[in-house]
Amino acid sequence: MSALEVVATGALTTPQDLGRPGLAGLGVAESGALDPGALRLANRLVGNAEDVTGLEVTLGGLALRARGEVLLAVTGAPVDVTVATSAGRRTHGVGAAVSVPDGAEVRLGSPGAGLRSWVAVRGGVDVDRPLGSASTDVLAGLGAPLAPGDVLEVGPPPDDAPPALDQAPLATPTDGTVVLRVVLGPRDDWFTDDALAALRRPWTVDARSNRVGLRLDGPALERSPAYADAELPSEGTVAGAVQVAANGLPVLFLADHPVTGGYPVVACVVTEDLPLAAQAVPGQEVRFRTVKGPRLP
Amino acid sequence: MRWRPCGDAAALAEVDDLDTVLRLHAAVAAAREAGALPGVVDVVPAARTLLVRCASSSSLEQTVESVARLSLPDAVPTASEEVTIEVAYDGEDLTDVAGHLDCDVTEVVRRHTATTWRVAFTGFAPGFGYLVPVLVDGDAHPLEVPRRPESRTRVPVGAVGLAGEFSGVYPRVSPGGWQLIGSTTTPTWDVDRDPPALLTPGARVRFREVGR
Numbered sequence: 001m002s003a004l005e006v007v008a009t010g011a012l013t014t015p016q017d018l019g020r021p022g023l024a025g026l027g028v029a030e031s032g033a034l035d036p037g038a039l040r041l042a043n044r045l046v047g048n049a050e051d052v053t054g055l056e057v058t059l060g061g062l063a064l065r066a067r068g069e070v071l072l073a074v075t076g077a078p079v080d081v082t083v084a085t086s087a088g089r090r091t092h093g094v095g096a097a098v099s100v101p102d103g104a105e106v107r108l109g110s111p112g113a114g115l116r117s118w119v120a121v122r123g124g125v126d127v128d129r130p131l132g133s134a135s136t137d138v139l140a141g142l143g144a145p146l147a148p149g150d151v152l153e154v155g156p157p158p159d160d161a162p163p164a165l166d167q168a169p170l171a172t173p174t175d176g177t178v179v180l181r182v183v184l185g186p187r188d189d190w191f192t193d194d195a196l197a198a199l200r201r202p203w204t205v206d207a208r209s210n211r212v213g214l215r216l217d218g219p220a221l222e223r224s225p226a227y228a229d230a231e232l233p234s235e236g237t238v239a240g241a242v243q244v245a246a247n248g249l250p251v252l253f254l255a256d257h258p259v260t261g262g263y264p265v266v267a268c269v270v271t272e273d274l275p276l277a278a279q280a281v282p283g284q285e286v287r288f289r290t291v292k293g294p295r296l297p
Numbered sequence: 298m299r300w301r302p303c304g305d306a307a308a309l310a311e312v313d314d315l316d317t318v319l320r321l322h323a324a325v326a327a328a329r330e331a332g333a334l335p336g337v338v339d340v341v342p343a344a345r346t347l348l349v350r351c352a353s354s355s356s357l358e359q360t361v362e363s364v365a366r367l368s369l370p371d372a373v374p375t376a377s378e379e380v381t382i383e384v385a386y387d388g389e390d391l392t393d394v395a396g397h398l399d400c401d402v403t404e405v406v407r408r409h410t411a412t413t414w415r416v417a418f419t420g421f422a423p424g425f426g427y428l429v430p431v432l433v434d435g436d437a438h439p440l441e442v443p444r445r446p447e448s449r450t451r452v453p454v455g456a457v458g459l460a461g462e463f464s465g466v467y468p469r470v471s472p473g474g475w476q477l478i479g480s481t482t483t484p485t486w487d488v489d490r491d492p493p494a495l496l497t498p499g500a501r502v503r504f505r506e507v508g509r
Contacts (some may be wrong), residue, residue, distance in 0.1 A: 024339035024350070026494050027423040130488040140423045141469060142488065186301030186309045234420060236341030236348025238307045260343050260420030268304030293302040294354045296361055 002068025004121065006150040007105060010061025013146045014136035014211075015127045016118070017053045023131060024259045030239065031137040031255050033118060034211065034278030038075040041170075042120035045073035045097050047162040052124035052155075053134040055146070057117045059281075062146075063107040066100040070154060071122040071162060073097045077114030077173055077279060082107045095168040097122075114173030114279035122162065123155040139212045139256040173279035177202055178286045180252075180273045182242065183293035187232070187264035191244070195221040199242075199267060199288040203250065207282040211256040213243075214277055216286060220248025221266065234260045240269035240277075242288070252277055252286075298365065306357050307350035310364065315417060315429065315462070318342050319373040321364075322418075322498075325349070328367055336360050342418040342498065344427075375415055375431070376499040382466065382485075383507040384409075384457050388477035390445065394459060397442045397476075405478060406506060408439040414464060414502040419494060424468035424486030426496030438462060448474035455481045457504070466496070479504075 006013075016039065019032020033039035033056055040050035055062065060079045074081050074094045081092040085104040092098045094117065100106045108117060127134045128143065136143035146152075188196060198221060206215035221244050223230075237243065241253045243265050252269060254277065267288065269277060280286055298321070301309045312318055322342040328334050336356025341348040349364065351357040386406045388394075395402045414428040430439060444460045449472060452458075456467045458475030467473060468486035485495045496502060 021338050024341045024348075025419060025498065026492065027419040027421065027425055030339075131493065142423075183302050183304050186303050233344035233346075235309060235343040235346040236303075236420070238303045238348070238350055240304045258421065259341060265303070268302070268307075270305040272305075294305060294308065294357050294361075296300040296302055296308055296358075297365060 001156070002066065002070050002154045004070060004125065004152045004154060005065040005067060006146050006148055006152065007063035007065055008061060008148055009146045010057055010059055010108070012058040013062050014056050014138070015053050015125060015143060015146070016056040016135045017133055018051045019135050019255065020131050020133040024236065027259050028131060028140055028142070029137060029255065029257050029259050031133065031135040031140070031142070033135075034116060034255055035076055035118065035275035037275060039118045039120065041168060042073045042075040042118045044163065045075070045095070045165070045168060046071050046120050046122035047158055047160040048120055048122060048124060049158065052120065053127060054118050054120040055125065057108055057119060059115060060108045060110040060117065062119065063105055065105045066102055068102050068154075070100045071097055072100060072106065073120050074108065074117050075170060076117035077111035078170070079111050079117050080109035082109065093167070095170045096166060097162050113175040115281050116278055121154055123157045126153040126155050137256045138210060139258060173276070175284070178276055178280045178284060180277055180286060180288055181270045181291045182267035182288045183270065184267045184290055185293065188266050190223055190227040190230070190264040191266055192222045192224050195223070196266070199290070202285040202287050205280045205282050205284050205286060209282060211254055213254055213257060214252040214280060214286070216250045216252065218249070221250065222248065227264070232262055232264050234262045237261045237265060238268055240271065240274055241265040242267045242269065254278060300361060303348065303350070305354045306352065307348060308357060308361060309346040309348050311346050313345070315344055316373065317369070318345060318347055319417060320369040321347050323374055324367040324369050325364060328363070334360055334363055341420065343420060374499060375501055379501045379503060380495060381503050381505055382481050382483050384479040384481050384504050385507055386479040388457065388479045390476040391478050394442050394476050394478055398440065405440070409464070409478065410504050410506055412439055414504075416496045416498050416500045416502065417463070418498055419496070422468055422471055424494040424496065425465055426485070426494065428464045428496070428502055429462055431501065440464065442476055444474045445476055448472055452477065453480070455483070457481055
């Protein structure tokens with residue numbers, strides 16, 4: 001069986017699959033790849049089932065040495081995928097299957113735009129699956145990020161051959177302002193009209209952002225007088241929730257979010273736009289655009 | 298019941314009190330078991346709300362209609378199993394708690410160990426159960442105290458605390474604002490156990506004092 005030796009991890013590399021839905025009642029968030037579509041595509045490019053465990057790489061910099069030949073594909077933020085053998089190096093792009101011969105080293109460069117890339121390996125990487133998923137949940141402490149020296153066993157190849165496709169078209173993350181659609185609520189009534197209008201202004205992504213949430217910097221959101229000193233009994237939250245902490249600054253919850261929270265959530269980003277939020281780089285601008293929510297009684 | 302949207306595929310049902318939340322949760326759980334709410338992915342009960350998360354916007358709209366038609370049980374079902382947690386009452390806030398309740402430390406320990414608690418819901422961290430006293434009609438809450446004015450940055454594993462109407466045990470090291478009254482060596486979260494949480498919603502809990 002082939003394997004991958006971790007040479008370097010970049011800022012953070014975690015094993016991810018499609019997460020562990022349905023455990024929120026136990027206090028465990030769904031977790032999983034922050035762009036599930038990108039992980040699914042990477043898996044398809046190497047002939048895997050879409051939910052096979054891959055690697056989520058933050059800001060490039062992952063380097064792996066192959067033991068036995070390995071076929072992999074990278075999606076998400078565009079990076080150079082360089083394969084170095086004794087015969088020289090060859091650079092590939094994202095969105096295509098790349099063969100890494102036995103003993104060769106494959107290295108991901110820094111993304112030109114966006115923050116996170118996903119690596120699928122034909123056969124998948126074999127890591128522990130606490131509570132039924134290989135996903136690392138950095139808040140709940142489930143699974144673990146990769147460290148240099150780790151050896152990832154590669155699973156048996158699937159029956160399907162990799163597709164004949166050369167290059168899958170990928171959307172490149174914007175390096176301008178990220179616009180995210182939100183549905184107001186559940187606690188928009190805790191805030192002034194000015195605060196709700198301020199959601200449309202540009203917010204700056206703070207460097208302390210991670211898989212738990214995107215911390216946003218800007219003018220503090222003001223509470224309406226009726227709720228100025230109110231304390232919210234803890235309530236369930238979702239990925240995409242824009243929670244406003246005591247200092248008035250919003251945190252946009254991502255996949256490893258706390259399952260309940262005691263600060264009001266002013267609005268929630270729609271599911272489809274969460275992968276865009278996952279590509280926002282510290283310092284980049286984010287704006288919210290209000291859309292109509294589901295029909296509720 | 299008032300519905301509040303949480304994005305495109307989830308909503309909070311807001312009700313008057315914890316008891317109604319738990320009865321609504323019981324009704325939703327029974328309906329899911331019977332296959333009546335197929336689009337539901339997650340249900341999270343909390344102090345005044347039940348979060349219902351679905352696979353899509355349309356399944357949320359259908360689910361909300363179905364949930365509005367459910368009839369709630371008269372009383373919250375309680376599990377027959379009883380979990381015993383051994384506690385050394387050596388918490389840093391024990392004296393403050395006694396002060397809030399206008400009694401002495403021995404009385405705080407007596408009330409905590411004499412009360413049968415029930416796991417109302419889980420949240421905050423994996424395996425953190427929010428425990429409420431099982432009260433007979435008219436009984437006053439024996440141990441209602443405010444949160445600490447400032448949150449601690451590090452609460453140790455196994456710390457036993459009180460806040461508002463709840464008691465709880467910290468499953469892992471975390472920040473926390475609860476009043477700490479003791480500590481236990483009983484693990485409340487173990488991913489290799491099924492279920493991983495010792496304190497599951499509905500379970501009854503008793504605390505027993507052990508030496509420090």
